Amino acid sequence: MTTRWFGSPVQRVEDDRLLRGKGRFTDDFDEGALECCFVRSPYAHARIKSIDATAARAMPGVVAVYTAAELPFGGVDLPLLIPHPNLTHGRTQRCLAAERVRYAGEAVAFVVAESRYLAEDAAELVDVDYDPLPVVITPEAALAAEHLVHDDVPGNVAAEMLQEVGDVEKALRAAPHSKRLKLRYERAAASPMEGRAVWARWSAGDRKLMVYDSTQSPTSIRGGLAVLFGLPESNVEVIAPDVGGGFGPKIMLFYPDELLVPYAAMQHGRPVKWTEDRQEHFTAVNQERGQVHEVEVGFDGDGRVLALSDDFIHDGGAYTPYGIILPIISAAQLPGPYRIPNYRVRFRDMYTNATPTSPYRGAGRPHACFVMERTLDAIAADLHLDRIEVRRRNLIQAGEFPYDVGVAWQDGNTVIYDSGDYPTLLDKAIAKLGPKPPGDNVGMGIGIYVEGTGVGPYEGAHVQVLVSGKVVAATGIPSQGQSHATVWAQVVADELGVDVGDVEVTSGDTRRFPWGVGTFASRGAVTAGNAMHVAARMVADKAKHIAADHLEAAVEDLELSGGAVRVKGSPDRGIPLGAVAVLSNPVRYAFGGGTEAATQFAAQPREGPPLRDGEQPGLEATGYYSPPGSTWASGCHAAYVRVDPKTFRLEILKYVVVHDCGRVINPLVLQGQIEGGVAQGIGGAFYERLAYDGDGQLRNASFMEFLMPYATEIPSIEIDHIETPSPLNPLGVKGAGEAGVIPVGAVLASAIEDATGMKITEMPLSPLKLYELSMLKK
Amino acid sequence: MKVNGVERAAPDETRLLLSDHLRHELGLTGTHVGCEHGVCGCCTVLLDGAPVRSCLMLAVQAEGHEVTTIEGLARDGGALHPVQQAFHECHALQCGFCTPGFVMSVVGLLAQHPRPTEQEVEEGISGNLCRCTGYASIRRAVTRAAELNSSPLVGKYPPKAGDGA
Numbered sequence: 054m055t056t057r058w059f060g061s062p063v064q065r066v067e068d069d070r071l072l073r074g075k076g077r078f079t080d081d082f083d084e085g086a087l088e089c090c091f092v093r094s095p096y097a098h099a100r101i102k103s104i105d106a107t108a109a110r111a112m113p114g115v116v117a118v119y120t121a122a123e124l125p126f127g128g129v130d131l132p133l134l135i136p137h138p139n140l141t142h143g144r145t146q147r148c149l150a151a152e153r154v155r156y157a158g159e160a161v162a163f164v165v166a167e168s169r170y171l172a173e174d175a176a177e178l179v180d181v182d183y184d185p186l187p188v189v190i191t192p193e194a195a196l197a198a199e200h201l202v203h204d205d206v207p208g209n210v211a212a213e214m215l216q217e218v219g220d221v222e223k224a225l226r227a228a229p230h231s232k233r234l235k236l237r238y239e240r241a242a243a244s245p246m247e248g249r250a251v252w253a254r255w256s257a258g259d260r261k262l263m264v265y266d267s268t269q270s271p272t273s274i275r276g277g278l279a280v281l282f283g284l285p286e287s288n289v290e291v292i293a294p295d296v297g298g299g300f301g302p303k304i305m306l307f308y309p310d311e312l313l314v315p316y317a318a319m320q321h322g323r324p325v326k327w328t329e330d331r332q333e334h335f336t337a338v339n340q341e342r343g344q345v346h347e348v349e350v351g352f353d354g355d356g357r358v359l360a361l362s363d364d365f366i367h368d369g370g371a372y373t374p375y376g377i378i379l380p381i382i383s384a385a386q387l388p389g390p391y392r393i394p395n396y397r398v399r400f401r402d403m404y405t406n407a408t409p410t411s412p413y414r415g416a417g418r419p420h421a422c423f424v425m426e427r428t429l430d431a432i433a434a435d436l437h438l439d440r441i442e443v444r445r446r447n448l449i450q451a452g453e454f455p456y457d458v459g460v461a462w463q464d465g466n467t468v469i470y471d472s473g474d475y476p477t478l479l480d481k482a483i484a485k486l487g488p489k490p491p492g493d494n495v496g497m498g499i500g501i502y503v504e505g506t507g508v509g510p511y512e513g514a515h516v517q518v519l520v521s522g523k524v525v526a527a528t529g530i531p532s533q534g535q536s537h538a539t540v541w542a543q544v545v546a547d548e549l550g551v552d553v554g555d556v557e558v559t560s561g562d563t564r565r566f567p568w569g570v571g572t573f574a575s576r577g578a579v580t581a582g583n584a585m586h587v588a589a590r591m592v593a594d595k596a597k598h599i600a601a602d603h604l605e606a607a608v609e610d611l612e613l614s615g616g617a618v619r620v621k622g623s624p625d626r627g628i629p630l631g632a633v634a635v636l637s638n639p640v641r642y643a644f645g646g647g648t649e650a651a652t653q654f655a656a657q658p659r660e661g662p663p664l665r666d667g668e669q670p671g672l673e674a675t676g677y678y679s680p681p682g683s684t685w686a687s688g689c690h691a692a693y694v695r696v697d698p699k700t701f702r703l704e705i706l707k708y709v710v711v712h713d714c715g716r717v718i719n720p721l722v723l724q725g726q727i728e729g730g731v732a733q734g735i736g737g738a739f740y741e742r743l744a745y746d747g748d749g750q751l752r753n754a755s756f757m758e759f760l761m762p763y764a765t766e767i768p769s770i771e772i773d774h775i776e777t778p779s780p781l782n783p784l785g786v787k788g789a790g791e792a793g794v795i796p797v798g799a800v801l802a803s804a805i806e807d808a809t810g811m812k813i814t815e816m817p818l819s820p821l822k823l824y825e826l827s828m829l830k831k
Numbered sequence: 832m833k834v835n836g837v838e839r840a841a842p843d844e845t846r847l848l849l850s851d852h853l854r855h856e857l858g859l860t861g862t863h864v865g866c867e868h869g870v871c872g873c874c875t876v877l878l879d880g881a882p883v884r885s886c887l888m889l890a891v892q893a894e895g896h897e898v899t900t901i902e903g904l905a906r907d908g909g910a911l912h913p914v915q916q917a918f919h920e921c922h923a924l925q926c927g928f929c930t931p932g933f934v935m936s937v938v939g940l941l942a943q944h945p946r947p948t949e950q951e952v953e954e955g956i957s958g959n960l961c962r963c964t965g966y967a968s969i970r971r972a973v974t975r976a977a978e979l980n981s982s983p984l985v986g987k988y989p990p991k992a993g994d995g996a
Contacts, residue, residue: 065921071927072915074861074901080930081860133936172844245929246865246873297863297928298962331866534926534963721922725964729925732965756870756960763957764966793965 097749247297531561531570730793
């Protein structure tokens with residue numbers, strides 16, 4: 054394999070159509086589609102006494118109003134995606150609530166009309182009589198259990214899990230120093246610029262359902278719809294077209310609309326479309342990050358951690374459709390890059406009357422990193438030691454891999470770090486950060502993290518050389534902006550010896566590749582990237598075998614380069630790949646250059662049937678990659694900030710990132726992923742706050758009041774890399790999608806504490822929060 | 832109203848937003864809708880050469896005006912507009928959803944400030960939200976676009992105020 058493309062800053066092949074306004078996002082599909090609007094609960098907790106849709110149904114332009122009573126699957130609980138033995142009280146919602154609503158924004162009725170405008174008018178006419186119930190809105194209130202979210206779930210506890218490595222009690226007793234901390238991280242919202250949307254068409258004649266869905270997992274949507282509607286999977290096609298950002302919540306399924314839109318299309322014989330508006334996105338789309346941790350740490354006089362005990366509650370929201378993956382990840386990732394000889398972690402996943410939770414970029418890690426890094430800062434403060442030195446003394450060393458942390462990972466195995474070099478990350482970050490800028494109220498912050506990426510079970514890819522010599526490649530997982538079409542073209546182009554511009558990648562279209570899991574957990578490059586590599590190599594081998602007969606050369610003497618199979622050392626002896634594609638199919642037709650070029654080789658007689666046993670026509674292959682375990686990326690962020698002592702405005706003076714995701718496929722794309730992640734981290738740490746009131750109402754469900762950062766809030770970020778290739782996969786890659794966001798809260802907390810002298814124990818912060826802390830201090 | 836140089840009839844329905852009219856009546860789906868309350872800037876178009884939020888206007892209010900959308904910047908199959916080209920070169924887009932709005936804002940910015948200062952760049956894009964890039968690449972793209980824009984090889988873009996197409 055030549056590595057002409059792998060590692061190069063290849064400019065994106067996706068850009069042209071997106072820049073011209075020719076992208077195709079789900080709401081761009083029309084074809085005369087009926088449009089829909091939800092009636093959603095205004096209460097965070099209520100009993101539904103009655104629903105009267107008579108007036109709405111009578112409105113001109115309204116095609117249907119569905120409540121649970123009208124749906125054949127109205128009594129079916131939506132799937133619990135990832136069951137776990139510790140999830141003893143898993144609960145999922147119904148497509149439309151019939152008796153009880155448990156969060157503001159829960160779907161109650163669904164209006165189908167000739168236009169969205171009419172659907173919204175009709176939704177206002179649906180009369181739902183609610184009997185409000187007491188709400189449980191914080192995880193602490195859930196634990197107090199004065200009220201229950203689910204009557205049959207005692208104490209509001211969905212799950213409890215306790216893990217211990219070593220003997221924490223003994224080590225804590227023996228430790229010369231110890232400390233307790235209470236640390237709190239609030240809920241956050243991913244807020245992709247495109248909300249969710251679904252478009253569906255039912256072709257009654259051939260009983261085929263086609264769905265465009267802004268999902269991170271079209272293959273799973275397809276499987277679920279096939280079962281629900283009693284269709285063979287081959288009669289259901291699900292396509293994630295251009296998707297305007299995902300960041301996690303679009304991996305959740307099924308949202309009610311993902312069933313209702315296809316169902317309505319099947320009922321009415323017309324395409325049906327639903328596009329979320331921003332306000333409902335704030336309440337109806339899953340959120341994450343709410344956790345409260347109680348830490349006890351034992352350490353020696355040098356600042357080395359001897360024992361760490363963490364007991365945390367996780368704000369799960371009203372239902373557990375995504376299982377308990379989030380607290381499992383937090384528990385597993387809390388030790389991070391540090392050697393913790395005795396570690397005990399217990400969590401309880403709590404029901405609250407708030408939007409359900411599922412992964413949002415970082416998924417359990419930003420809060421875990423915050424807890425670990427706050428703990429190390431506290432140790433440094435207690436011992437009057439340098440914060441960097443305390444970290445250095447606790448880091449796992451470069452010679453210790455593979456490193457077994459000993460706690461459970463999300464894939465059911467234990468956490469085993471495959472490779473890394475954490476001390477080098479730290480040293481490079483400190484060197485890059487440089488000296489502290491002059492002036493008052495300036496603080497330094499630092500955070501180091503590891504990230505389990507590339508989780509299984511598998512992804513696959515199909516690669517085909519067309520008779521034109523062009524290459525098409527497809528995989529099941531969709532892109533939400535991660536540049537899949539570019540980076541996989543790089544991987545395939547190297548294997549086949551073609552130009553990267555000659556490889557056209559399709560992702561997230563079940564018509565082109567029906568198997569796979571989804572885009573989440575920073576797994577695309579590892580799983581689908583390696584599947585592309587495997588499939589392309591199979592195609593290359595096949596091309597060599599076909600060409601060997603015709604070039605009268607041994608397979609091992611052939612190579613693929615310049616768009617042809619060539620005899621090594623004899624560059625003039627070769628067959629263009631397009632001609633090999635023709636030869637691969639013993640049926641001839643004569644359009645195109647490839648077929649003409651092939652004719653000169655057509656007279657080669659060979660014995661036996663045209664297709665020998667085990668041979669398949671076509672210069673194509675389907676390959677799969679299933680990782681033996683997660684790949685562990687890592688990084689160190691450090692920053693200088695200035696906090697205005699009067700207004701508490703935050704100014705980030707310098708922000709550096711040193712990152713390790715194994716071998717880098719495309720440094721341009723990687724830089725974009727990290728810059729975007731850090732920006733999202735800054736937003737989550739200092740600007741964005743989901744302001745739920747005591748009644749469970751989200752009081753700032755708009756971009757006017759939920760303060761996503763603009764360019765004015767985000768500094769330039771300086772990035773450097775080290776590469777510790779993963780030994781677990783052929784490409785040596787690890788995931789990078791979530792890395793940027795993970796330590797930002799920890800870094801800014803550390804820096805703001807350093808700048809202001811105020812103890813920071815919670816996230817998010819804001820000028821107002823800092824003002825309140827300063828008042829407490831006085 | 833004139834949209835990308837073509838005379839178009841106003842819609843019958845008074846309450847139809849300009850963004851919905853462009854997208855769903857005229858099929859110009861390059862204009863995206865991210866919030867429908869005028870904060871995110873995804874729906875930015877040029878109205879008589881100046882950037883406006885098409886979600887904060889009724890379509891009928893555009894009567895007698897010239898609207899330029901992202902589709903009006905470069906001919907099909909032709910070279911990209913310098914701002915589009917700069918976004919490509921600088922990897923200033925990932926998912927591409929906010930991109931048309933950013934591009935239109937930057938076209939407006941460069942029409943006003945052909946050689947923008949760092950602060951003018953910051954202000955010029957501070958009305959558009961992007962959740963993917965972290966803005967650094969977009970800032971680089973604006974600077975690059977200004978360079979490309981001043982090249983004599985580049986055609987008549989961006990449209991001057993009142994030019995419309």
